[in-house]
Amino acid sequence: MSNPLRERAARVKASARRLITERNDLENRVRVLEAEVQENRALNRRIAELTDVVGELLLPVADQDEAKVAEVLAAYRKSI
Template identity: 40%
Template sequence: MMGWASAKRVRALEEEVDRLRAEIAELRRHHLRLAELTDVVTELVVPLASRDQERIDRAIDAFNESL
């Protein structure tokens, strides 16, 4: 049987795990968003270098839709 202090410690550890899981989920969202923005920048840089206005417009539209 677990003592009061042990049960309290287990509960504290469970809360810490829950908090860490939430932080990991938030970091995953940030990393996904960063990857999306990197894709948009890549889609813009190549057309800008080649002055391909149609591709530039498509990339900007795709970015605006992602917001």
């Protein structure tokens, strides 16, 4: 003879385990996504810096200002 109360308790316990597992999986996924967002921000910042350097180089190169080109390149090399 089965006990309906015990069966229900077992189902509730199994559901609680599944929910805890799902919560843990979601927390891990959020941690991974947050790390990826930080990495993406760092890459975007680096792209912006390189874009600035390219912009700073284009004008002096177009004006054939070798001294300014050397200055901009030296400042860039110091920053990396």
